[in-house]
Amino acid sequence: MANPTGDHSWQRVPIxxxxxxxxLSRAAVFLVVTVAQTPEALATVKDVLGDLSGLVKTVGFRDLNAHLSCNVAIGAEFWPRLTIALPPKELHPFREVRGAVHTAPSTPGDLLFHIRAERDDFTFEFERLLLAALGDAVTVVDEVVGFRYFDSRDLLGFVDGTANPMGLDLGxxxxxxxxDPEHAGGSYVVVQxxxxxxxxxxxxxxPAQEGIIGRTKLENIELDDVEHGQKAHKTLATITDEQGVEHDIxxxxxxxxRPGQGEYGTYFIGYxxxxxxxxxxLERMFVGEPAGSYDRMLDFSxxxxxxxxFAPTRGFLDALAD
Known part of the structure; x- marks a missing residue:
C-alpha cells in the first residue's frame, strides 16, 4: 500500500x-476495546499507543517492585486503519470453532491491553489513566480483572500453565x-x-477431575496419555506437526x-x-480428535x-506517534 506522506518510519523500528x-503476575487486567470510525478517534489511539511506555513509567515509578507492564495487541480488522504496514502473515479475525456439543465463539475487538503488576492498585491506576486518555475514541467490549490464585491454580483447583516453555524455548x-521479517519480535495473541x-x-x-485434566490435582504430576478412548485436556492441548515436532505456546x-454474582472463570491468553x-x-479441544471426542473440560467450562x-514490537508502537 502506498504511503501518501512518504513516511516509512515503521520499516525502521527496532526489533x-x-x-x-x-x-506470571499477582494481578492482571484484560481490556478489549473497539475504536470509533472517525479520524479523530484514530489520531487519539495513535497518540496513546505511541506513548504507552511513557504511561507505564508514569504509574510504575511509584514502586518499581510492582513490575507494572502493559502489552498492546492489534486486531486484524483494525490493522489497516492503524498503519500502512502490511499485516503479519497469519493475522486474521478469530475463526469460530463449532463442535458437535460446544462452540468457541468469535467476538469483536480492535485492541487488547494486557496489563500486569504485582499490585492490583497499579493495574487499576494504569487502566484508569489509559481509558481517560483514550476517552470516547474507544468502546470497552470486555474487561476482566484477574488474580493469582494460591500456587498459580485455576478455579477448578489445578495448576495452570505447567506446560509453558522456559528459557530459550520461550522465545x-x-x-x-x-x-516474517517485517514483524519479527512480535507475537500472535488469542484471548478467550x-x-x-x-x-x-x-x-x-x-480422580474423575484428574482424568479430564490429565494431571493430579494436589501434586500437579502429569498422568500418562491413554492409548485408546477419551483424551485428557493436556493431551488435546499438545500440538505436534506432521514431522512429529511439538509446538508450544x-x-x-x-x-x-464475582462470588456474589455466581461468576467464576478463567481468562485464557496465549502468545x-x-x-x-x-x-x-482449539480445534482439537472443541471438535475432538477424532471428531466427537472433544475436551470434556468444556462440559464444565x-x-x-x-x-x-498481534502484539507488535515496542518500536512499532513508538513509531505510531510520528
Whole structure:
C-alpha cells in the first residue's frame, strides 16, 4: 500500500518485543476495546499507543517492585486503519470453532491491553489513566480483572500453565522470527473468556477431575496419555506437526470471579510465534480428535469470547506517534 506522506518510519523500528515473557503476575487486567470510525478517534489511539511506555513509567515509578507492564495487541480488522504496514502473515479475525456439543465463539475487538503488576492498585491506576486518555475514541467490549490464585491454580483447583516453555524455548515458541521479517519480535495473541460451573465440577470425584485434566490435582504430576478412548485436556492441548515436532505456546491465564454474582472463570491468553498452533489446539479441544471426542473440560467450562490479535514490537508502537 502506498504511503501518501512518504513516511516509512515503521520499516525502521527496532526489533524489541513487548513484555511477552514477563513472569506470571499477582494481578492482571484484560481490556478489549473497539475504536470509533472517525479520524479523530484514530489520531487519539495513535497518540496513546505511541506513548504507552511513557504511561507505564508514569504509574510504575511509584514502586518499581510492582513490575507494572502493559502489552498492546492489534486486531486484524483494525490493522489497516492503524498503519500502512502490511499485516503479519497469519493475522486474521478469530475463526469460530463449532463442535458437535460446544462452540468457541468469535467476538469483536480492535485492541487488547494486557496489563500486569504485582499490585492490583497499579493495574487499576494504569487502566484508569489509559481509558481517560483514550476517552470516547474507544468502546470497552470486555474487561476482566484477574488474580493469582494460591500456587498459580485455576478455579477448578489445578495448576495452570505447567506446560509453558522456559528459557530459550520461550522465545522460539512465542516470538515471531525471520519467517516474517517485517514483524519479527512480535507475537500472535488469542484471548478467550471461560465461565465455570463450579458446582457441577466440584461434585465430580477428584480422580474423575484428574482424568479430564490429565494431571493430579494436589501434586500437579502429569498422568500418562491413554492409548485408546477419551483424551485428557493436556493431551488435546499438545500440538505436534506432521514431522512429529511439538509446538508450544506461552499461556498467561488468570482466574477471575464475582462470588456474589455466581461468576467464576478463567481468562485464557496465549502468545504464539505461529497462530496456527493455537487454532489447531482449539480445534482439537472443541471438535475432538477424532471428531466427537472433544475436551470434556468444556462440559464444565463455557467459552463466551474469542478474539485474535498481534502484539507488535515496542518500536512499532513508538513509531505510531510520528
Amino acid at each position: 524489541e518485543p513487548q513484555s511477552v515473557d514477563a513472569p 522460539s515458541s512465542a516470538i515471531v522470527g525471520d519467517e 473468556k471461560y465461565l465455570h460451573d463450579l458446582e457441577r465440577w466440584n461434585s465430580l470425584p477428584v 506461552l499461556r498467561d491465564n488468570m482466574p477471575f470471579g 504464539s510465534r505461529q497462530l496456527w498452533v493455537i487454532e489447531r489446539m 463455557t467459552a463466551v469470547t474469542g478474539t485474535t490479535f
